[in-house]
Amino acid sequence: MGSSPAVQFKRILLKLSGESLAGDAKVGISASHLKYFADEVKAVVELGVQVALVIGGGNIFRGISSQNFNLARVEADKMGMLATVINALALKSAFQQQNLPATVLSAVNIGTFVEPFSNERAIQHLEAGRVVLLAGGTGNPFFTTDTAGVLRAIEIGAEIILKGTRVDGVYNADPEKFEDAILFDRLSYMEVVRRNLKVMDTTAITLAMENKLPIIVFNFNKSGNLKRVVLGEPVGTKVQG
Numbered sequence: 001m002g003s004s005p006a007v008q009f010k011r012i013l014l015k016l017s018g019e020s021l022a023g024d025a026k027v028g029i030s031a032s033h034l035k036y037f038a039d040e041v042k043a044v045v046e047l048g049v050q051v052a053l054v055i056g057g058g059n060i061f062r063g064i065s066s067q068n069f070n071l072a073r074v075e076a077d078k079m080g081m082l083a084t085v086i087n088a089l090a091l092k093s094a095f096q097q098q099n100l101p102a103t104v105l106s107a108v109n110i111g112t113f114v115e116p117f118s119n120e121r122a123i124q125h126l127e128a129g130r131v132v133l134l135a136g137g138t139g140n141p142f143f144t145t146d147t148a149g150v151l152r153a154i155e156i157g158a159e160i161i162l163k164g165t166r167v168d169g170v171y172n173a174d175p176e177k178f179e180d181a182i183l184f185d186r187l188s189y190m191e192v193v194r195r196n197l198k199v200m201d202t203t204a205i206t207l208a209m210e211n212k213l214p215i216i217v218f219n220f221n222k223s224g225n226l227k228r229v230v231l232g233e234p235v236g237t238k239v240q241g
């Protein structure tokens with residue numbers, strides 16, 4: 001008889017894209033996707049893992065698409081950051097409906113709706129057993145929520161950033177464009193940068209590298225995968241030194 005798998009992490013930072021909250025139309029928020037997020041996250045909280053979650057905003061607005069609307073980039077990025085707050089509020093409510101205590105901390109000052117982010121507050125909430133939804137990205141234009149994920153992981157002392165996507169990990173080319181793309185089990189940070197593998201932006205990768213924060217990129221759309229990663233099963237691609 002094999003021993004049961006052991007939980008690998010005490011505290012994780014989970015990064016999920018805004019689009020993963022949308023239905024097939026890739027815009028807006030889908031009720032069934034909210035429920036799915038709650039179920040997947042609850043399964044690891046029940047293992048005793050502290051979960052901080054950085055959510056993107058691409059299902060509502062991306063600053064990079066500002067040219068399409070003839071908007072100034074900085075204003076468009078503010079809209080993108082606000083979009084992440086909307087997603088975080090939706091997730092908080094969905095988590096609470098599944099009896100999963102959750103709270104939102106925002107990098108952008110939203111007044112009375114949500115608490116402002118501080119690393120101490122985040123850690124207090126995590127230690128009190130709440131899922132901490134980190135909204136507003138980094139609070140600065142020209143950054144992404146992937147970079148916010150790495151930054152917050154380091155600030156709150158998470159052992160790893162888990163980036164959930166709709167593909168199985170990091171490939172040698174975009175698997176949505178190249179059918180014969182090959183999946184890596186592991187990669188160094190420098191290989192991701194050198195090979196220009198666009199699964200996370202370079203700012204996020206180099207910040208992780210400088211702070212020795214390991215990254216696992218995995219398919220969040222496969223139910224149970226988040227739990228498998230936390231239990232140390234070989235799921236996705238591990239990026240580290």
Ligand SMILES: Nc1ncnc2c1ncn2[C@@H]1O[C@H](COP(=O)(O)OP(=O)(O)O)[C@@H](O)[C@H]1O
Binds near residue numbers: 058172
């Ligand atoms: N080398 C690569 N390996 C894996 N995915 C890649 C790669 N290059 C580009 N991608 C794309 O990155 C996406 C994952 O990033 P994610 O942040 O979840 O989505 P998005 O950027 O659309 O919000 C995948 O769906 C995939 O199409």
Ligand SMILES: O=c1ccn([C@@H]2O[C@H](COP(=O)(O)OP(=O)(O)O)[C@@H](O)[C@H]2O)c(=O)[nH]1
Binds near residue numbers: 143
């Ligand atoms: O620190 C940040 C994080 C995000 N954004 C803006 O918010 C949008 C949504 O974030 P992102 O594209 O990372 O979301 P995702 O792709 O994960 O859904 C971005 O396009 C940017 O316009 C920003 O300006 N600063």
